[in-house]
Amino acid sequence: MSLREQAEKDLKGIMEDETTGFGWPVTIVNPLGVNLSLIALSGDISQTIDPDTGQLVSGRLAYCSIRMSSLFAGGMGIPEGISDSDRLPWLVTFNDINGVSHTFKVYKSSPDRALGIVDLVLEGWK
């Protein structure tokens, strides 16, 4: 097994260990409404941004990193940001540490096909 293949296998312990690691249950819904539950890395933290006016605006950065092989094993493709208003976006749902569920829209998808990880930047969804 090459080191690269070994690195991909190690992702299971790094990204999908919800018992002793940072793995966290997430649910992904594709534009067709098909959903898949898996373990991934996710986060939702506050930050401040400046829309260039000189005034700081409080904001939030939500993200999710998923092992691509787990997506493929569940019959899913790679999530992507969808700008078209006549299509539903990819959605990601996960609980915060206190058990409150939050649903997000996939804003930007950055797949790392060399290692087999896709990083998702998420946007608020109501």
Add this chain to the structure above:
Amino acid sequence: MIQELINKQDNFELVGQKIVDILKTEIENQKTLALANGSNPLDWNLRIFYERSNAWEQYLNNTVIETPIVNVWLDNSSYNRNDSNEIEYQTAESTYNIDVYGYGKASADGSGGQNAGDLQASLNLFRAIRLVRNIIMASNYTYLDMRGVVSRRWPESISIFQPQLDNVNMQQIVGSRLALRVQYLEFSPQYTGESIEEIFATVISKETSEVLLEAEYDYT
């Protein structure tokens, strides 16, 4: 020494507060008119702040409310020597930045598509700018309700700002700045002299001997 306590507000303060007062009053009025018109008054709602740097907390903790935020703050002032009186008053021109922030959240449109969050943010922003500009530039407020002090108000520019792509945020926020230039008078404490002599003057018509004017002056 100056004999009086300087406990007045300068006009650069009063003008900023007046802009906020006008916006608040007129927004409430617009909501009443909208209701009477059978429209949703929330579409005319704005949250208005004065000289604040952290008016945006709702965008972090309460992402349900999409009401645009307006913050009025003084940017700079300059004085025109030619239009001023060395002793009593100076003509000042100040730029008040009226920052407006729109916020939008993506949602399903109910027919298999989506209402994009960035579009919603821009539409909310445009609605807010439209209201602010129309209210401030309404002929009712040519002198910002401070006739005799304010002589001109003019919107110098409206700039729209979008967050940089690298600062991708869960919230879709678009900002804008309306730079409002206001010309007004600024007054300062005046020396009050002691009366040395009283002058009494009478103006009599040469033709009819009628007394036209009597006046009394304190000469200091």
